[in-house]
Amino acid sequence: MLGALAGRLGAAAATAVLSTAAVFLLIRAVPGDVVGEMLGQSAGDQAAEAALRAFFGLDRPLWQQYLGWAGDVLRGDLGDSWRQGLPVAGIVGEAFLVTLQIGLVTLAVALLVGVPLGVVAGVRQGRWPDLVVEAFSLLALSAPVFWTGMVLLIAAGAWLGWSPPLIYAGPGENLSDNLESIALPVLALALLQAAAYAQFARQQTAMVMRQDFIRAAIARGLPARLVYGRHLLRNVAIPLVTFAGVILVQILGGVVVVETLFAIPGLGRTLLAAIQARDYPVLQGALLVAVLIALLVNLLVDLLYAAIDPRVRGA
Amino acid sequence: MWTPSITRRAALLGTAGLLAAPALPLAQGAALDIYGPADPQARRGGTLTVAIANEPPNLDPFHQAGDARTAVTVLMYQGLMYEHPSGEARPLLAESMQISPDGLTYTFRLRRNVTFHTGQPMSSADVKYSYDYIRDASNGSPGAADFGAIAEIATPDDHTVVIRLNRPNASLPMTLTNRFGCVVPKDTFAAQNARARLSQQSVGTGPFRLAEFRPQSHIRMQRFPQYWEAGQPYLEAILFSTQPNAASLLQALRNRRADVALLPRPQDAEQLRDVQGLNIGTAPSLRQNTLDLDGNFAQLRDVRVRQAIALSIDKEAVMQASIGGHGTVLGTTVAAMQESWGAPLNELATQRPDLDRARALLAEAGHGGGFQLDLVSIIGFEWMDPAAVTIAQQLQRVGIRLNIQRVELGVWLNAFRTRNMRFTFNDWGTQPDPHILYYRHFRSPPQGADFRNWNNAEADRLLDQGMETSDPAERRRIYVQLQKLMSETVPTIMLFSPNLVTVTQSRVRNYAQHPTGWWFGLARSWIAA
Numbered sequence: 001m002l003g004a005l006a007g008r009l010g011a012a013a014a015t016a017v018l019s020t021a022a023v024f025l026l027i028r029a030v031p032g033d034v035v036g037e038m039l040g041q042s043a044g045d046q047a048a049e050a051a052l053r054a055f056f057g058l059d060r061p062l063w064q065q066y067l068g069w070a071g072d073v074l075r076g077d078l079g080d081s082w083r084q085g086l087p088v089a090g091i092v093g094e095a096f097l098v099t100l101q102i103g104l105v106t107l108a109v110a111l112l113v114g115v116p117l118g119v120v121a122g123v124r125q126g127r128w129p130d131l132v133v134e135a136f137s138l139l140a141l142s143a144p145v146f147w148t149g150m151v152l153l154i155a156a157g158a159w160l161g162w163s164p165p166l167i168y169a170g171p172g173e174n175l176s177d178n179l180e181s182i183a184l185p186v187l188a189l190a191l192l193q194a195a196a197y198a199q200f201a202r203q204q205t206a207m208v209m210r211q212d213f214i215r216a217a218i219a220r221g222l223p224a225r226l227v228y229g230r231h232l233l234r235n236v237a238i239p240l241v242t243f244a245g246v247i248l249v250q251i252l253g254g255v256v257v258v259e260t261l262f263a264i265p266g267l268g269r270t271l272l273a274a275i276q277a278r279d280y281p282v283l284q285g286a287l288l289v290a291v292l293i294a295l296l297v298n299l300l301v302d303l304l305y306a307a308i309d310p311r312v313r314g315a
Numbered sequence: 316m317w318t319p320s321i322t323r324r325a326a327l328l329g330t331a332g333l334l335a336a337p338a339l340p341l342a343q344g345a346a347l348d349i350y351g352p353a354d355p356q357a358r359r360g361g362t363l364t365v366a367i368a369n370e371p372p373n374l375d376p377f378h379q380a381g382d383a384r385t386a387v388t389v390l391m392y393q394g395l396m397y398e399h400p401s402g403e404a405r406p407l408l409a410e411s412m413q414i415s416p417d418g419l420t421y422t423f424r425l426r427r428n429v430t431f432h433t434g435q436p437m438s439s440a441d442v443k444y445s446y447d448y449i450r451d452a453s454n455g456s457p458g459a460a461d462f463g464a465i466a467e468i469a470t471p472d473d474h475t476v477v478i479r480l481n482r483p484n485a486s487l488p489m490t491l492t493n494r495f496g497c498v499v500p501k502d503t504f505a506a507q508n509a510r511a512r513l514s515q516q517s518v519g520t521g522p523f524r525l526a527e528f529r530p531q532s533h534i535r536m537q538r539f540p541q542y543w544e545a546g547q548p549y550l551e552a553i554l555f556s557t558q559p560n561a562a563s564l565l566q567a568l569r570n571r572r573a574d575v576a577l578l579p580r581p582q583d584a585e586q587l588r589d590v591q592g593l594n595i596g597t598a599p600s601l602r603q604n605t606l607d608l609d610g611n612f613a614q615l616r617d618v619r620v621r622q623a624i625a626l627s628i629d630k631e632a633v634m635q636a637s638i639g640g641h642g643t644v645l646g647t648t649v650a651a652m653q654e655s656w657g658a659p660l661n662e663l664a665t666q667r668p669d670l671d672r673a674r675a676l677l678a679e680a681g682h683g684g685g686f687q688l689d690l691v692s693i694i695g696f697e698w699m700d701p702a703a704v705t706i707a708q709q710l711q712r713v714g715i716r717l718n719i720q721r722v723e724l725g726v727w728l729n730a731f732r733t734r735n736m737r738f739t740f741n742d743w744g745t746q747p748d749p750h751i752l753y754y755r756h757f758r759s760p761p762q763g764a765d766f767r768n769w770n771n772a773e774a775d776r777l778l779d780q781g782m783e784t785s786d787p788a789e790r791r792r793i794y795v796q797l798q799k800l801m802s803e804t805v806p807t808i809m810l811f812s813p814n815l816v817t818v819t820q821s822r823v824r825n826y827a828q829h830p831t832g833w834w835f836g837l838a839r840s841w842i843a844a
Contacts, residue, residue: 032725036732037372038457041743042380042755045460047452049732052378055455083372084530085511091530153566163563163570166364166556167533263559265531273531277372278725 008302012295019291020073020284024066027275027283033058034082034278056082069284078285083277088285091270096289099259099266101171103251106186110193110247115240117194118201123228125206133198140195145254149188149261156184168264185258192254193247200243201236208235238305245301249294347544349397349407350838351827354549361842362552363823365834366564366573370557374528375513376497377449377504380457382744385494386833387534387555391432392519394496395423395442395476396488400830402655402747404488408437408498408520409476418483418785425474430541431500432517432524439470444501446478446491454504458495460755464782483783485790486750493833494746522548522838532557549825549841568593574820574842577832580697581641581816596817598828599643599650602744604698606706606808609736610768614688619680621805625665626673627713628706634811636705637698642813647798648752649745650812651830656749656791658798665802673713685714691739692719693727699740702810734766741807747830749794750782757806769806 035052053059057068072079078088121133140148156162164184169177208214209232217227256268263269267286274282371384376392397407406412409423429437448454450462464484469477480487490496499518503509517525520543523536534555538548556573558564561580567573569590578584584595606628614620630644643650646666648657660666677683690706692699700721707717722730730736745752758778759765774797781793801807817828822843829835 030723030725031729032723036725036728038379038381039732040380040382040457040728041731042457042460045452045457048455048457048459051453051455080511084514084528085373085508086514095531150562153563157566157570161570163566163572166366166558166567166572167554260559261563263532263557263563265529269531269559273370276724279372 005303008299012299015295016288016291020070020288021066023284023287024069024280025062027278027280028062030278032278034280037277069281073288078288079281081274081282082279083274083282088281091282092267092285092289095265095267095270095286096293098168098170098264099252099255099268102182102185102189102255102258102264102266103248105182106189106193106251107244107248109186109190110197110251111244113190114194114197115201118198118203119205119228119233119236121198122202122205122209123232125209130202133202137195137199140191141199143192145188145192146257146261148191149184149258152184152188153261164262166263181262181264185255185262185264188258188261189251189254193251196247196250197240197243201240204236204239205232208232211235241304242301245297248297252290252293349399349405350835351825353547353839354825354841357549357825357841358844359549359841360551362554363550363837363840363842364554364556364572364574365837366558366567366576367555368558368561368564368577368579370531371534373510373514374517374525374534375510376495376519377454377456377458377499378510382832385831387536388497388519389493389521389833389835390523390536390553390838391517391521391525392493392497392499393521394493394498395425395491396496398489398492398494398746398748398829398831400651400747402652404492404748407492408442409491412488414785418485418783419480421478421480421487423476423478425476426543427474429520429543431520432539433500434541435500437498437500437520438473439476440473441501442476442498443468443470444503445498446496448504449495456495461490461495461751464490483785484750485782485785486748486754489746489748489751492746493835523550523553526552548838550837553837568818568820571820574823575826575837575840576818577828578816578818580638581814582639584641584816584818585639587818592821594819594821594823596819596828597641598815598817598830599653600744600812600815600832601649601651601747601830602742602832603645603649603809603812604637604642604702605645605741605743605810607736607739607741607767608805608807609734609738610770610806611734612737612768614680614682614686615738617680618804619676620682622665622803623673623676623680623713624710624715625802625805625808626667626669626676627710627715628808628810629668629709630666630808630810632709633702633705636701638811638813641816642811644811645809647801647809648749649809650814652745652747652749652752655747656752656794658795658802662795663799663802665805668709670712677713677715682714685716687716687718688738690717690719691727691730691737692721693740693742694721694723696740696742698742698813702740731766734764734768736766736768744831749790750778753794753797754778754782757801767806769804771800771804771806774800 034056035049057065080087081091117133121130124130165177165180168181171178214231217231255266259266259268260272271286274286369383371387373379374388376388393408395407395409396404399405408426408429410426411424413422425439431437446462446468449456449458450465452459464480464487465478466481467479471477497519503518514528522539522542524539526537527535536553538551558567561583564576565583565586568576568587587593587595608615608621610616634642634644646657646660646663690703692703703719710717755763756766757769757774759770759775777793777797781790784790784793815828815832819826824841824843826840827836
């Protein structure tokens with residue numbers, strides 16, 4: 001168990017190093033840098049340009065820049081933003097908490113809506129509940145998040161005369177404003193993920209329903225509560241937990257789009273702004289955190305999986 | 316108080332925009348004729364919410380060039396002069412300005428009782444420090460080039476600043492306005508992390524000071540109680556909220572979450588016409604949406620090809636397709652400067668479509684069979700997409716087949732900086748002065764940057780002459796000549812200036828829109844009960 005864990009941690013660390021190096025090189029391969037962004041069309045003065053480039057250390061060779069950054073990261077210092085000059089750790093940390101809240105609430109909503117729908121559809125395969133759930137899934141899955149978000153925004157404005165608060169508030173600052181701020185983004189993301197969940201749960205349920213032990217249980221005349229509660233759900237639960245990990249990572253990906261659409265100052269919007277401004281330290285810091293989160297979630301899922309299903313432990 | 320005197324006359328002579336010196340309205344009471352008129356009926360207090368489409372990357376008036384930055388920092392930082400909408404630079408932190416007869420020495424008397432947001436009083440040493448800092452290119456300010464004319468800054472006493480120039484430069488007063496001419500306390504940048512701190516704390520002299528800047532969310536400004544204009548400003552606070560797109564900005568206006576906004580797309584005004592309680596104001600702007608023609612690129616090296624392109628384009632149709640009727644078709648200067656500095660449109664060449672002449676020119680240049688040309692369009696500038704399609708159709712008529720290339724802004728800026736513009740759209744603004752508008756963009760290096768590789772000796776001569784000439788009538792004559800040259804040899808085709816469309820809730824009073832599109836007007840606004 002410990003050996004397997006160490007192996008996984010090692011693989012995760014290697015992934016982190018490789019991906020940060022790739023990001024570091026890729027962003028620098030994109031034309032334009034922070035100096036161009038700051039000068040805009042006021043460019044033209046070579047000396048001022050050179051001075052700015054030196055200020056940001058962009059005049060040093062690439063490998064020196066990377067080693068400098070990596071060294072700082074190992075010492076726990078993500079550096080300062082090139083746009084605002086604030087510490088990257090603070091910017092990314094704050095933004096991540098915003099994104100995490102949306103991610104977790106979305107996951108909860110998707111689970112609460114998607115799993116029951118999927119299980120019901122799976123149990124009643126081919127009948128009307130199944131068809132309704134299928135129709136919902138198909139619609140929600142084929143609508144891109146940015147479209148769903150836009151429609152929700154317009155609908156809320158046109159029909160309810162309501163729009164989210166202009167300024168995002170954290171749950172600690174003002175809970176009701178916070179809920180208003182995240183309502184639409186969560187809904188936009190959750191519709192898609194609930195549909196994905198429903199499909200997955202339906203498929204898993206249908207599979208388990210065909211198993212001999214369920215048929216046997218029904219044949220033995222066990223009450224439905226026991227058939228479904230004890231035999232069906234427990235078997236369906238394991239893959240659903242794995243799926244939660246996949247979904248959470250997916251939500252964190254989709255959040256970039258909704259954050260931009262709904263003006264939520266989360267990790268996605270921070271990343272996008274950093275790309276546009278060529279704010280390398282924030283970009284690298286944010287991506288490092290994103291990569292670590294993805295690795296951590298996968299690791300946790302593996303561990304959780306082992307905890308639920310004794311058969312996996314030895315593997 | 317700003318009183319007419321010999322000094323004022325001297326000031327007027329040296330500044331832009333005054334063709335025949337009109338009588339200036341005398342400022343009554345403490346509030347000056349800047350930012351818009353004061354309002355004796357104004358109610359004090361309250362927080363005004365402004366929805367903005369572009370968030371400034373930071374709030375450093377010395378190192379960040381972008382319009383998004385200037386739009387908000389003008390409320391916190393002030394220069395010696397103010398870019399009056401009339402096109403004239405008027406004293407702001409200066410009380411008066413005197414120019415020596417040879418045009419080489421400018422003497423500024425400073426306003427007294429000016430306090431920085433840090434609590435220190437302003438003195439001539441602060442002015443000297445600020446301008447010495449910005450003009451030293453090794454400090455990396457995008458404004459350095461503008462201040463290149465300055466040879467030396469002296470401070471004979473606490474309230475006098477003497478600026479000596481290398482050569483006469485009639486636009487110096489406009490250079491000392493609020494984009495790069497801001498005054499900060501001496502040694503501001505000597506402090507550790509000084510640049511970063513400017514995004515958390517303002518150190519200017521303006522009517523508002525920075526209270527909070529949350530990137531990707533908002534900027535909050537608070538009234539500065541020690542502000543030097545007695546009784547100003549009226550608002551207690553201003554909240555700038557960054558909106559992710561035009562749709563959410565409109566929504567915020569409709570649902571009264573925002574009090575004021577400048578529409579990023581002027582044509583969106585149509586969508587707000589029927590909304591109760593909204594006032595929609597329209598003003599000409601100092602921006603220009605243009606097509607630039609790089610004289611070093613492919614077929615554009617031949618002036619006849621450039622002329623043929625200009626003669627094939629129907630600017631009115633391009634504007635209609637891009638922003639509807641919400642702008643002004645241009646000749647060779649921006650809309651808000653046409654009256655003061657623009658050449659009369661009927662005296663300019665290549666302004667109206669003439670397809671026969673265009674075809675003849677192309678045939679003469681050896682392109683009778685037509686040719687293919689790349690047109691660069693920048694992603695994120697919405698007007699460029701419909702404009703590109705329209706222009707492609709228009710050029711098709713003379714046999715030029717456009718291949719539209721959409722590039723990212725960073726990529727585009729890189730090409731621009733390295734003077735590799737090719738055939739491209741551009742979208743840029745200016746301060747209301749012809750030297751500032753034309754010089755850096757069109758004067759060949761090393762004095763200017765000549766981004767379009769126009770490489771025109773006659774233009775260089777006119778640009779230098781215009782810079783050194785103070786007499787308004789003579790100055791205008793020179794710039795009209797320059798514009799005629801531009802219309803004949805086509806380094807750029809100025810298509811149109813989009814209107815500045817400002818939307819305010821009815822409770823917002825006394826907001827005047829400045830032609831730069833910056834938020835000067837909020838310094839005089841108030842909120843009705």
